[in-house]
Amino acid sequence: MTIAKLRTRVKICGMTDPHQVSHAVDHGVDAIGMILHATSPRTIDVARAKQIRRVVPPMVSLVGVFVDCDTNVINQMIAEIGLDFVQLHGAESDADGQSLTRPYIKALRVQNRQHVVDQIKQFPTAAGILLDPYVEGQHGGTGKLLDPNFWPSDSTQNLILAGGLSGENVADRILSLNPFAVDLNSGLEQAPGIKDPRLVAEAMRAIRATY
Numbered sequence: 424m425t426i427a428k429l430r431t432r433v434k435i436c437g438m439t440d441p442h443q444v445s446h447a448v449d450h451g452v453d454a455i456g457m458i459l460h461a462t463s464p465r466t467i468d469v470a471r472a473k474q475i476r477r478v479v480p481p482m483v484s485l486v487g488v489f490v491d492c493d494t495n496v497i498n499q500m501i502a503e504i505g506l507d508f509v510q511l512h513g514a515e516s517d518a519d520g521q522s523l524t525r526p527y528i529k530a531l532r533v534q535n536r537q538h539v540v541d542q543i544k545q546f547p548t549a550a551g552i553l554l555d556p557y558v559e560g561q562h563g564g565t566g567k568l569l570d571p572n573f574w575p576s577d578s579t580q581n582l583i584l585a586g587g588l589s590g591e592n593v594a595d596r597i598l599s600l601n602p603f604a605v606d607l608n609s610g611l612e613q614a615p616g617i618k619d620p621r622l623v624a625e626a627m628r629a630i631r632a633t634y
Contacts, residue, residue, distance in 0.1 A: 430634045431597050432604035434486065434583070435623065437465035439616040441478045446620050450627040454484040456510065456606070459500060460492070464615035465608075472504045486510050486528070494522045501525050508550065517546045526550035528583065532557040536573045543580055551581040553606055566609040568592070574600050590625035597633045605630070 435447050436456030444455055457472050458465045467475075472487070479485045484507040489497055491513030501509065501524050509523050512530040520527035529546045530553040533539045543552050554574070556567040568587035575582070584602040589610030597605060609615075611622040 429603075431602055431630065433627070433630055434484075434604055434606045435611065435618065436486070436488065436585075436606050436608040437463075437612075437616055438475065438618065439465060439467050439471065440618075441474045443618045443620070443623075444475050445478045447618070447623055448478070448480060448483055450624055451631070452483065452627070453604070454486050454508070455479055456486045456488055456608075458488045460488065460490040460512070463490075467616075469500065469503060472500075476505045484508055488512060491515065494519050498522075498524050510553065517548055520546065521548055528553055530555055530585070533569060533573050536575065539573060540575050540578070543575065543578055546580075549580070551583050551603065552578075553583040553585050555585040556587075571596075571600060576600070588626075590622060590629045593626055594629040594633050597630065 432453040434454035434456055435452050437458055438444050438455050457467055457475060460466055476485055486508040487500060487506040488510040497509055506525055508526055508528055510528040510530060511520060527549055528551040529549045531539055531542045533554050534557045539554060554569060556569045558567055566587045581603040583604040583606050584596060584600060585606035587610055588605055588607045593605055607626055611618050611626060613619045
């Protein structure tokens with residue numbers, strides 16, 4: 424009996440415009456990420472986040488991205504915006520994640536394979552672990568590809584591949600690493616927070632070709 428490969432899920436992060444979100448949803452994304460961290464070039468306010476919430480259908484997850492934010496504040500924003508998941512990009516602990524009212528994804532900035540293996544063990548209750556290449560002073564959206572030698576293929580966690588993904592390379596990365604999900608951001612942009620509809624469509628076509 425042949426067991427079908429599970430389809431890799433797709434999240435597009437750093438979304439700022441409801442019209443671009445609708446376009447991404449029409450092309451089959453599984454999750455939309457919004458950055459709610461004030462110093463990010465892709466940050467949005469609560470009012471814009473609510474506008475995006477209104478165009479995200481029930482079968483697509485809405486993810487709020489935070490960096491070292493007080494968990495009480497995060498829980499308030501979960502309720503106010505209607506977030507489905509929280510993505511933590513700072514020095515948060517598993518205990519911080521457990522105090523949230525929605526499942527959390529922990530982003531790890533990968534320096535080497537042993538580092539990421541050790542880090543994953545510290546977040547046993549995370550719904551997923553997002554692996555992003557380490558770049559000094561940046562919390563994501565770097566455009567840098569993750570070294571495939573750092574990928575912990577034997578991990579039992581839901582691993583999310585991030586960093587420099589685009590229509591030109593995402594299919595190869597899916598086929599070689601078999602991630603639970605991919606997270607695309609800067610590789611689809613005209614400018615920070617402004618996704619190019621053509622690049623989004625190209626990436627989704629490339630991803631569909633892997634299953």
